[in-house]
Amino acid sequence: MVEPSLPSFAEWHAEPSWETIDFISDLHLSEETPRGFDAWAAYMGNTPADAVVILGDLFEAWVGDDARHAGFEARCTEVLTATAAVRPVAFMVGNRDFLVGEAMLAACHVRALADPTVLVAGDQRLLLSHGDALCLSDLQYQRIRAMARSAAWQRDFLLQPLEARRAQVRHFRLQSELHNRARSGTPYADVDLPTAVQWMRAVAAPTFIHGHTHRPATETLTPGLVRHVLSDWDLDHTEPERAEVLRWHRGVLTRLPLLP
Ligand SMILES: [Mn+2]
Numbered sequence: 001m002v003e004p005s006l007p008s009f010a011e012w013h014a015e016p017s018w019e020t021i022d023f024i025s026d027l028h029l030s031e032e033t034p035r036g037f038d039a040w041a042a043y044m045g046n047t048p049a050d051a052v053v054i055l056g057d058l059f060e061a062w063v064g065d066d067a068r069h070a071g072f073e074a075r076c077t078e079v080l081t082a083t084a085a086v087r088p089v090a091f092m093v094g095n096r097d098f099l100v101g102e103a104m105l106a107a108c109h110v111r112a113l114a115d116p117t118v119l120v121a122g123d124q125r126l127l128l129s130h131g132d133a134l135c136l137s138d139l140q141y142q143r144i145r146a147m148a149r150s151a152a153w154q155r156d157f158l159l160q161p162l163e164a165r166r167a168q169v170r171h172f173r174l175q176s177e178l179h180n181r182a183r184s185g186t187p188y189a190d191v192d193l194p195t196a197v198q199w200m201r202a203v204a205a206p207t208f209i210h211g212h213t214h215r216p217a218t219e220t221l222t223p224g225l226v227r228h229v230l231s232d233w234d235l236d237h238t239e240p241e242r243a244e245v246l247r248w249h250r251g252v253l254t255r256l257p258l259l260p
Contacts, residue, residue: 007133009203010114012090014121018050021121023246025130025211026232028096030060031072035235039243043258044083049247051087053113055211055230056094056130061173063165064158065104080108092117094212095132098149099158118203122251127205131191131212131229134199138189188213193221200225207253209246216244216255228253235259 014021029037044052059076068077083089092113093100105112116129135141147153157165190213200208200221208227216231231244243258 006199006202007116008114009127009199010117012113012117012119014051014119015088016122018121019250020049020051021119021248022047022049022052023055023128023209023228023230023248024052024058024233025055025094025230026057026214028057028060028232028234029072029076033060033236035241036233036243037072037075039233039235039258041079043243043245044079047087047245049087052083052089053119053128054089054091055113055128055209056092056115056132057096057211057232058091058094059097059100061169062097062099063162063169064099065101065107066162067166068104068107077104077108080110084109092128092130094130095145099154116199118205121248124207124251125203125205126248127200127203127208129199129208129210131210134191134195134210135189135212136192136195141189188215190215191227196227197221197225209253218253218255231255 024043027033027036027040029040059073062073067073080089080091088111089108090111090113091100091105092115102112113128115133116127119126119128132141132145157168160168191210196208200206206225208221208225209230210227211230211232213229214232215229217229218226219229220226228246230246231242233243235241235243241259245256245258247254247256
């Protein structure tokens with residue numbers, strides 16, 4: 001097997017004054033998740049964190065930054081803008097909302113985070129990624145990802161009228177649901193652990209925080225290297241409801257359930 005080459009790692013230095021940094025991902029917000037939206041809006045308004053880091057798939061879908069001016073996307077844009085006016089907010093795209101771009105983030109005063117990024121907080125180095133790029137065993141997904149992340153595909157997609165893009169995304173979603181139903185019983189791909197370890201060693205980060213797999217866990221990969229998989233949020237479709245924040249406070253990471 002050919003070893004995948006290492007990506008380039010961005011580096012981001014936390015402000016020395018920050019004592020608390022929150023990490024969230026995989027909220028999959030949409031018009032169909034009113035309770036999820038309300039929980040997120042309340043959390044964003046009330047968190048005591050000095051900074052909020054969103055590690056992808058905040059949105060179930062994002063068809064282009066021009067969608068931010070109306071409807072559900074406008075309400076989300078308001079929450080991001082209001083939060084970023086109080087405390088720094090950083091955003092890394094996921095596989096659902098990878099079209100969130102400079103225009104959207106600049107309008108909200110939210111910092112764009114490259115995937116992957118090393119967050120330097122105090123004397124710690126934390127590797128941050130959404131996680132989908134490391135799900136190497138899902139070859140079909142990796143092919144689609146390579147296509148959809150290409151500048152040419154994105155330019156062609158964004159050239160279409162907004163409504164045509166919405167229709168196309170609905171079609172994608174339906175196809176992927178059918179695909180998932182057909183493969184029911186097959187567990188979703190996990191992050192490729194040897195490659196994760198390789199990334200962590202390459203950037204001297206003993207801690208890896210990612211989302212995407214919807215399998216929240218804290219796990220020692222190899223002595224001294226620990227990954228924290230963020231929880232997805234679901235307050236609209238499943239019982240029991242799920243919503244959780246991973247909170248870094250003065251160097252210690254804790255899972256914080258947001259529900260009673
Ligand atoms: Mn994802």
